[in-house]
Amino acid sequence: MDLPTQYRPAEVEGRLYERWVQAGLFTADPARDPSRPPFCIVIPPPNVTGSLHVGHALDHSIQDALIRRRRMQGYETLWLPGTDHAGIATQNVVERELAKEGLSRHDLGREAFVERVWRWKAESGGKILGQMRRLGDSVDWTREAFTMDEQRARAVRTIFKRLFDDGLIYRAERIINWCPRCLTALSDIEVEHAEREGELVSIRYGDGDTEIVVATTRAETMLGDTAVAVHPDDERYRHLIGKEVELPLTGRRIPIVADEHVDPSFGTGAVKVTPAHDPNDFEIGRRHSLPSITIMDERGVITAQGPFEGLDRFEARPAVVAALREQGRIVKEVRPYTHSVGHCQRCSTVVEPRVSLQWFVKVAPLAKAAGDAVRDGRVKIHPPEMAARYFEWVDNMHDWCISRQLWWGHRIPVWYGPNGETVCPGPDEEPPAGWTQDTDVLDTWFSSALWPFSTLGWPDRTPDLERFYPTSVLVTGYDILFFWVARMMMFGLYAMDGVEPFKVIALHGMVRDQYGKKMSKSFGNVVDPLEWIDRYGADATRFTLLRGANPGGDVPVAEEWAQGSRNFCNKLWNATRFALMNGAHVRGDLPAEGLSSADRWILSRLQKVIAEVDEHLEGFEFAKACETLYHFAWDEVCDWYVELSKVQLGDERAEVTRRVLGEVLDKLLRMLHPLIPFVTEELWTSLTGEETVVTAPWPAADERWIDKEAEAELESLQRLVTEVRRFRSDQGLKPGQKVAAALRFGDSPLAAHEQGIRSLLRLTVPGEGFAPTASLPVEGVTVELDTAGAIDVAAERKRLEKDLAAARKEVEQTRRKLDNADFLAKAPEAVVAKNRARLAQAEADIARLESLLAALPKA
């Protein structure tokens, strides 16, 4: 086997991935061996316009780790990929393309435009799917789905019809969030609130006895006011309730009404009421049967007759204020005034609340069921603390506005007759001839909410659906727990007769930079996972993300950390390279005889690591699993076992050592495979001669190999070696410099390791005329060294004094405890014994150190 000294991921990743896909290793078969338990994850479908960002990379690394481990454990696994059609985003992309040709979608007409979007999708959409291959995602490409493909369209038609017939979908005139740029309704969750600097203007309405001052951040909407509201208990205004005031600039007279929802402490305690342009005012208007006057068109341009007609809403605001000021009606102006403003998630335009006719899902019964599934424990949220957020959302959900005034999307399957009749045909039914279909399309989330079962073939009772529903776990960021996850829960429970769409919801956090800052383009701290894959490899990218992934927690990453992960992969590469160069193998059972205590130690440690890693991965503790494996591989296997094996490989223990080395690397690489699939595949197949590690059995801990004695012995050896290295370092002896030394073991079991110790410490056997200049007693062994010259007494004294100070502090601390009668009486026996042992050890250390100091020549 001829491996280069450095691992070059670019040379193996593409080749291995292709081989995996060609071999069908990721393809699920519901008919294969029914005794295998199913394990299924549906991918949170990325936006078809999107490309792989570091958040996806984290999400996918976690899912791939879960699915690959289950595959090795013998589950029938399915990780189902796909994309969503992203109504607004995709339409925007194609409209921008058209704009370059000087066209709008209206120039093409609806049918041609939609065709054009499909063409765009075929040519440029779904870039992310190719990028997922580079990450190593072991998804089943034969089942790739799209929220607008034929099967998913059937699912949408089917569930819409059922909800419609059950009275859970209705059409009504309501105030909704409207984007004046995208020209569509938005649901609550598509609106992002952000602090903005605006103004708070106080305006005097009415005159003389019936005047009242209202404060507003949106002066222009006063043109559509139809009332002023005060709190019923507010003494300041009680005498005005029921009276009318003149609305400035318009000459209209509007009533003063009493409403409990008015906050008397805000502003003047009196609020203007504009039912057509504010959701709270809309409610007040309904309670008091107020008229609703729309003063803007769908683009936010003032339509109210008068001098402001034709002005944009943001031009109208100062114009209205100026006109009021001229009339002496401005009482107070606070500027800047910071307040929360809703923006369109897709284009950042300030959202305009607008009264319009829209379709809604009546969520109350669905949300109740979605909450109960978690309350009853049928669906587990991990980590459990996150459940609070989930309940907060599902228990307070507003009806969901599902209609969008777009062309790209599932068109609402409702047709209108010539006399205003309405019909909702099923997926296999035709609407009556000549009737016209509703022009709106459905919110993208409506089809995404069907994802866990539409991708498995619903509404048909397919073998996939039978075998894999409910899915095993949903992996996603806590940021979309409510809007996407809650919706899948609602629709899954509804469509699948009360069976939940997934058993576990595993949440992770956001990827952040090394200072814990959110990544943002404007801040310039965004990591492109594809660049990391190019520079450090997919494995290093994945390991960096997984290493930071604590359940529900944010994941900080940095370039240096990716380098560290790359280094780790390289370390594995070189450890395996060493093993192969020395004939390591996995043939036959581990020998029961002839194992050194080093062999028994590493095998014992291996079992514990297997058990720990298993526990961590079961609990979605990826950071801990990574930490355990990293530490074992680097600090135990490479730093100690491989070094000790060098001696064993040179004597009669060579054959046994080859088998043990092979054993340790075999299991280690298998455990690492779900986390870093490429390098482990390359190394494991070389080591074992097997076809692939993808379907190799997941290691199981074997308690028979646990060996406490060997562990204690090796720990003792490590302390001995470290102590002598410390002396060498203090004395300025170069690491490679050979030093003659005599080792006096007495009755220490470390005698068996003499050659190993000499090798680790570069100590040669003393020859004629050996004259030691230093003697180190440690771990019951005396090491006498000939440092070939006078030793650095000052350095040695410094070292010994430091150790002595630490030992004295230890004595002081433990003695204080042991002198305390309460401690002796109340502390558990084990704790007392432990402290007694510590005291004895520290006292022995003091004696040893003092005698060493006394023996040092005077400076």
Place this chain on the structure above:
RNA sequence: GGGCGCAUAGCUCAGUGGUAGAGCACUCGCCUUACAAGCGAGGGGUCGCAAGUUCGAUCCUUGCUGCGCCCA
């Protein structure tokens, strides 16, 4: 305003009612025949502040301060 969470090494984070940990960064020394993407050694923390419970608190309780997130 309501709810939740967090304060531990220079940075990012683990952690436990009984001797403070990791990675990276830092200092010193090394091309030691798997690996300089490496090896060896080392420095660095009154565990946010104050009080309480306890034989014992970084950990439990309360208050304070600072920070973050979600919702309105």
